Each structure stands twice: as C-alpha cells, then as structure tokens.
Amino acid sequence: MTVERAQETPPWEKVLADIPQNRRIELLEEHMDMEYVRTEFASNYDKADGKLKKEGIPAWALVGYLMATNWDMEQTRADYDIEMEKLEAAVVYYIQYKDVIDAKLLLGQ
Numbered sequence: 001m002t003v004e005r006a007q008e009t010p011p012w013e014k015v016l017a018d019i020p021q022n023r024r025i026e027l028l029e030e031h032m033d034m035e036y037v038r039t040e041f042a043s044n045y046d047k048a049d050g051k052l053k054k055e056g057i058p059a060w061a062l063v064g065y066l067m068a069t070n071w072d073m074e075q076t077r078a079d080y081d082i083e084m085e086k087l088e089a090a091v092v093y094y095i096q097y098k099d100v101i102d103a104k105l106l107l108g109q
Contacts, residue, residue, distance in 0.1 A: 011066075011070075011071040012063075012071070012091050012098075014071070015066075015073050015088070015091055016088060016091055016095075019088060019092075024092045027085060027088055027089035027092050028089055028092055028093060030085075030089065031052055031053055031086045031089035031090075032050050032051070032052065032059070032090070032092075032093050033050065033052065033056075034050050034093075047097045047100050048060055048097060048100040048101050050093045050097065052082070052086055052089070052090065055080075057080060059090040059091075059093040059094055059097075059101065060101045060104050060105060062080065062090040062091075063090065063091065063101060065079070065080070066091070067105070073087060073088075
C-alpha cells in the first residue's frame with residue numbers, strides 16, 4: 001500500500017502568493033542592489049550577497065531571520081524596520097538564488 005503525500009507549498013511561495021510574476025521582477029529592480037551579481041565575474045558565492053539598495057541589508061540575512069520566525073513577514077519587517085515590499089523583494093531574490101543562499105545560511109557565512 002502506498003501513501004500519497006500532498007505536496008505542501010514552500011513557505012517562500014506562500015508569502016508571495018498574491019504578487020504576480022511581473023511585479024516580482026519590478027520589486028527586484030526597485031529594491032535589490034544586484035549590479036555585481038549581473039557581471040560576468042560574479043560567482044555563485046557573490047550571488048548569495050544581493051542586498052537591499054538603500055539599507056544594504058543582505059537578502060540572506062532577511063531570509064535567515066524569516067526562517068527563524070517561521071516566515072513571519074510582519075515580525076521580520078518590523079524588527080528590521082523596513083517596508084514590506086522591500087522584504088518581499090528580498091524573498092523574490094531568495095527564490096532566484098535559493099541554492100546559493102541556502103548554502104550560505106547552512107555554512108553560517
């Protein structure tokens with residue numbers, strides 16, 4: 001007898017569920033500093049270091065905090081004192097570079 005498991009939606013997709021794909025791209029362009037990431041010299045390690053333009057907060061730090069708070073967007077937004085759409089931009093960035101950001105968080109670097 002086999003038991004089928006329902007596939008659960010990943011938490012990062014749940015927090016962005018109401019944001020259309022084209023708006024996600026706009027969030028990245030408006031709020032994430034990715035100039036070096038887009039160069040031919042950028043390594044995967046560099047891609048883990050995308051940060052908010054104005055605040056300079058790395059996406060990996062925000063995502064790590066989100067993970068620690070069970071993806072509580074409001075608590076993370078308030079604790080970092082940033083606008084919600086900037087936090088959403090960091091989550092969109094995380095989705096784009098999930099593997100390298102997860103590795104960075106796992107290694108604690």
